[in-house]
Amino acid sequence: QTMNFHSLIATKATRISGLATHQERKVMEFGTRRAQGESAGNDGAYAAVLGGCIGTANCLAEMRYGPEVKAVGTIAHSFIEFFPDELSAFRAFAETYPENVSLLLDTYSVFDSGLPNLITIDDELIKKYPNDPNKRVKSARVDSGDLARSYKRLRKALDKAGKPYIKLVASNSLDEKKIRSMEIYEDAHFDSYGVGENLITSATDPVFGGVYKLVAVKESEGSYAPKMKCSDSASKAIIPGKLMAWRVYDENGQGQCDIISMDDEVVEEGKPIVVYDFSPDAFHKRREIIPLKVEKLLIPYIENGELVYKLPSISEKRAYIKDQLENKVWESELRFEMPHEHYVDLTEKVYKTRENLYSELHGGTL
Amino acid sequence: QTMNFHSLIATKATRISGLATHQERKVMEFGTRRAQGESAGNDGAYAAVLGGCIGTANCLAEMRYGPEVKAVGTIAHSFIEFFPDELSAFRAFAETYPENVSLLLDTYSVFDSGLPNLITIDDELIKKYPNDPNKRVKSARVDSGDLARSYKRLRKALDKAGKPYIKLVASNSLDEKKIRSMEIYEDAHFDSYGVGENLITSATDPVFGGVYKLVAVKESEGSYAPKMKCSDSASKAIIPGKLMAWRVYDENGQGQCDIISMDDEVVEEGKPIVVYDFSPDAFHKRREIIPLKVEKLLIPYIENGELVYKLPSISEKRAYIKDQLENKVWESELRFEMPHEHYVDLTEKVYKTRENLYSELHGGTL
Structure with a gap:
């Protein structure tokens, strides 16, 4: 698979x-x-x-x-x-x-x-x-x-x-x-x-571009040093650090945005948080939001070499996908022509780490 | 594979x-x-x-x-x-x-x-x-x-x-x-x-449309009865009969056209033959050609359950493909924009079998 x-x-x-x-x-x-x-x-x-x-x-x-x-x-x-x-x-x-x-x-x-x-x-x-x-x-x-x-x-x-x-x-x-x-x-x-x-073959779009990148290295004393590939194309510059992803839901229970934080940060329901829109086309780059409902997106499947997650059946997977599309996603993200691109935000800590590392390794700002 | x-x-x-x-x-x-x-x-x-x-x-x-x-x-x-x-x-x-x-x-x-x-x-x-x-x-x-x-x-x-x-x-x-x-x-x-x-993924064209179709059925006395699927789209109507494919080479040793004959027909070098262009866009539908050099394209790999062909090595396959493209194919078939489509002709016997079967099974002419 x-x-x-x-x-x-x-x-x-x-x-x-x-x-x-x-x-x-x-x-x-x-x-x-x-x-x-x-x-x-x-x-x-x-x-x-x-x-x-x-x-x-x-x-x-x-x-x-x-x-x-x-x-x-x-x-x-x-x-x-x-x-x-x-x-x-x-x-x-x-x-x-x-x-x-x-x-x-x-x-x-x-x-x-x-x-x-x-x-x-x-x-x-x-x-x-x-x-x-x-x-x-x-x-x-x-x-x-x-x-x-x-x-x-x-x-x-x-x-x-x-x-x-x-x-x-x-x-x-x-x-x-x-x-x-x-x-x-x-x-x-x-x-x-x-x-x-x-x-x-998904003939109209035969390539699905998921990648994994090296974003941090564990130091001998146990902490993680953020690592970054800058590239000569801003779109290929990665988000450095040991990260966690959160989904924020609106009052209809639909995903409003995702927030990428450092692994040791917590995004709390009802608590104001400053975020930076990751899109190069963002209208408001920096803004403060109050998350209504929050879900942690990264879940451990393997710990110490052991499977720690109950794998869902095929029917459960089908039902999950159906529920996501029917209830958890904005309709505007589902239309075929010019869909809304899901908002992806960075916490201030992630944003600053990325800016500083870029300036240090590549020079200039992103 | x-x-x-x-x-x-x-x-x-x-x-x-x-x-x-x-x-x-x-x-x-x-x-x-x-x-x-x-x-x-x-x-x-x-x-x-x-x-x-x-x-x-x-x-x-x-x-x-x-x-x-x-x-x-x-x-x-x-x-x-x-x-x-x-x-x-x-x-x-x-x-x-x-x-x-x-x-x-x-x-x-x-x-x-x-x-x-x-x-x-x-x-x-x-x-x-x-x-x-x-x-x-x-x-x-x-x-x-x-x-x-x-x-x-x-x-x-x-x-x-x-x-x-x-x-x-x-x-x-x-x-x-x-x-x-x-x-x-x-x-x-x-x-x-x-x-x-x-x-x-061959992203520009991710689908290669090779198909096999039932074209003949062996009768109890050993002969093959041609079979045809007509469809309601002429382009999907198949070529019926137990067939053989031949490549005809021009004076430069490059493939000039392919001829599809019945299995019991022989396309001979130097001997005039009437062929029907298979392309719906053919300029001369019926014409007579004198093949200069002819090669049988269908080669038995398995006979009575036994491999009867010496499989080439990877280097030999590479060399074969290179030789085909460098020496055996018209340049006009290799250009990216509006390439010449390789001529594919039918013998009179195949052409008539197809026309007759179509008229009988579907009605009308192709």
């Missing part, structure tokens, strides 16, 4: 699954074949589920991570091609898995072949199992053509045929923007989506 | 290392921490070496793939920060590895600290080993600031100090376009480059 890649895919998944924008939709992870290598395919499926996907087409991921990373999907084009004709393929599938009939409509032609065969198979199931409404076609996928227009024609035709229970699934190079565009501009809301390469 | 990811990174590496544009430069793979997971970091380093990189900063990759995937690099900022000052860090390194002194100049300030300390250390080495020119500072890296301007100032200063043998290395979010821009517009030619995230 890696910090950067897992965070990257889980984050991208929250955007595609709509978790990040408070518009949840059902998304299946479909990208194994286009993942950046073996571990990316398996771990990426897991990370996608953390970020709100309902499952993955990667069966190995379920074998590895257990039933919370559920193997899901529809049938493949190759399965249908293997049969003499599409109807025989649909029928063979329905006879074998009558309670899990999920078909694929575009192997030959969505409206001239896929749709009529789908209706035939569902009618056959009704005839064979008249009293078992669970043995019906559950869903049908479209993987080419104009998805939004196909959705509307299919929905209308299926409703007219008395089959409103058949769900519609879309796939084909989808991502959060394409899905939203269909939903917003054409009111085409598929029941679920299969998303491949654009999720498993 | 995967087809898509390895091809992706090897291809991107040929662009950054200049192999793909006949302007070779020394590039080190520096991206492990930003790779998409564990296997991407290790396999990506290997693929980068196939594509012309001289080595990788990932030591595990050398341990795994052997000395042809050479571990290389300079020292880290954290190494320098760990010491009381930069000069002590440089000196400790030079004393430990006097024959491999490669320093890093921008921890504190390239020109106020890194450069003078570099000169001091090299002078100390000269004094200590006057008759051993191998014990000198070999190179120095810059990782921030304006790289092209720093290059010129550093080169001038080092030459003036009588140290033209000290090579200069650049890193900091580089890719083939940034490197070329420095070389072309500013005549700043670093001796080598460390390239991280933009190589190991």
Whole structure:
């Protein structure tokens, strides 16, 4: 498991699954074949589920991570091609898995072949199992053509045929923007989506730039001497010292800013504190705030070589991410275009340490 | 090992290392921490070496793939920060590895600290080993600031100090376009480059879309029935049949086009053949060509469960890729902007099979 890649895919998944924008939709992870290598395919499926996907087409991921990373999907084009004709393929599938009939409509032609065969198979199931409404076609996928227009024609035709229970699934190079565009501009809301390469590689932003840096060195007498890399680019100059990070919450329980302090400083609720905005674009560089509610962000996982933290289950991780995005983050930080950048502040002690060390090591001020 | 990811990174590496544009430069793979997971970091380093990189900063990759995937690099900022000052860090390194002194100049300030300390250390080495020119500072890296301007100032200063043998290395979010821009517009030619995230994720194009599809099914009597997926998007309609691919070479020995035939067809040198251009944008759809030189592209690796092909060494693979790009490919296919798309033709038999099957399964013509 890696910090950067897992965070990257889980984050991208929250955007595609709509978790990040408070518009949840059902998304299946479909990208194994286009993942950046073996571990990316398996771990990426897991990370996608953390970020709100309902499952993955990667069966190995379920074998590895257990039933919370559920193997899901529809049938493949190759399965249908293997049969003499599409109807025989649909029928063979329905006879074998009558309670899990999920078909694929575009192997030959969505409206001239896929749709009529789908209706035939569902009618056959009704005839064979008249009293078992669970043995019906559950869903049908479209993987080419104009998805939004196909959705509307299919929905209308299926409703007219008395089959409103058949769900519609879309796939084909989808991502959060394409899905939203269909939903917003054409009111085409598929029941679920299969998303491949654009999720498993986070194609719009394939690099997650988390780094660790040397910020302090333990002296022989036990204290920590702050250390700094200055660089010839101010944005690469690090924050020196043995640090602690705090999150400050507003009256709605949403994160208002983070404060980076020295490890021996305490940020207290209700007590005024002077902070320095870390953003180069800050409007008020120095200001005093009174934190309403404060949470320590750095938690020890390992102490003296022993795990001291109860690791959460996959469901707990999913629930945590969902809660963060639904309740703990400003909406303005979640919008896709020009989001508000989370405020990150330094305590006076950290700010001064950084300024002094920079002046001493590099010369001048930051 | 995967087809898509390895091809992706090897291809991107040929662009950054200049192999793909006949302007070779020394590039080190520096991206492990930003790779998409564990296997991407290790396999990506290997693929980068196939594509012309001289080595990788990932030591595990050398341990795994052997000395042809050479571990290389300079020292880290954290190494320098760990010491009381930069000069002590440089000196400790030079004393430990006097024959491999490669320093890093921008921890504190390239020109106020890194450069003078570099000169001091090299002078100390000269004094200590006057008759051993191998014990000198070999190179120095810059990782921030304006790289092209720093290059010129550093080169001038080092030459003036009588140290033209000290090579200069650049890193900091580089890719083939940034490197070329420095070389072309500013005549700043670093001796080598460390390239991280933009190589190991192929950030400009993180998806390599190789797929396999069911194209034929073996009948009980032994022949193969062509199979086709049509889709509602012409670009997704596959080429049906048990196929063979051929490359046709021009009078310069460069690949002129590929021909896709049925498995039982033979494309002969000197014999006229009618082909159909597969591109939707083809100027002449149908034409007759006389192949000068022909090569079969599909080679059996496994027969009856046994490996029947002598797998090449890493050096042989590197040499093969280099030879392909230097001698076997049209220059017009290698340019970055609007490259010529390799001609792919179908034999009449394949073309007609595809048209007929499409008309039968989907209706209409492609």
